[in-house]
Amino acid sequence: MVRHCGIFTANRLLVLIFIISFTFPLPALAHAVLVQSEPAVDSTINESPRQVNVWFNENVASEFKALAVINSAGKRVDNKDITQARLDRSHIYISTPELPPDTYTVRYRVMSTDTHIVTGRFKFTVKDTD
Numbered sequence: 001m002v003r004h005c006g007i008f009t010a011n012r013l014l015v016l017i018f019i020i021s022f023t024f025p026l027p028a029l030a031h032a033v034l035v036q037s038e039p040a041v042d043s044t045i046n047e048s049p050r051q052v053n054v055w056f057n058e059n060v061a062s063e064f065k066a067l068a069v070i071n072s073a074g075k076r077v078d079n080k081d082i083t084q085a086r087l088d089r090s091h092i093y094i095s096t097p098e099l100p101p102d103t104y105t106v107r108y109r110v111m112s113t114d115t116h117i118v119t120g121r122f123k124f125t126v127k128d129t130d
């Protein structure tokens with residue numbers, strides 16, 4: 001395998017890199033990924049949150065961002081005041097009114113640094129404490 005002709009080795013290296021780049025593509029490289037939320041993904045909480053926060057693994061664009069909190073009947077219940085934290089641009093949040101016990105779906109959409117749009121959803125439950 002070891003050859004002492006520099007050009008030949010360089011060519012083989014390029015071919016190898018070419019093959020590897022197709023064999024092991026790197027999808028989702030530089031795509032924003034949800035890394036944390038409040039309420040946490042699939043969590044059950046005893047009281048209504050005041051806002052829903054999501055954090056991504058990278059800063060997301062100020063454009064195209066969306067966040068919605070939807071109740072089990074499919075109705076949007078947040079205050080439609082999506083905000084991106086000024087000092088941590090990986091953090092976006094939206095306020096909610098007092099949420100009655102129910103299971104809620106949070107839907108999000110952000111633009112990654114590579115300009116691709118990422119969407120996702122998760123649920124949390126506000127427990128009936130009575």
Ligand SMILES: [Cu+2]
Pocket residue numbers: 028029030031112114115116
């Ligand atoms: Cu991309």
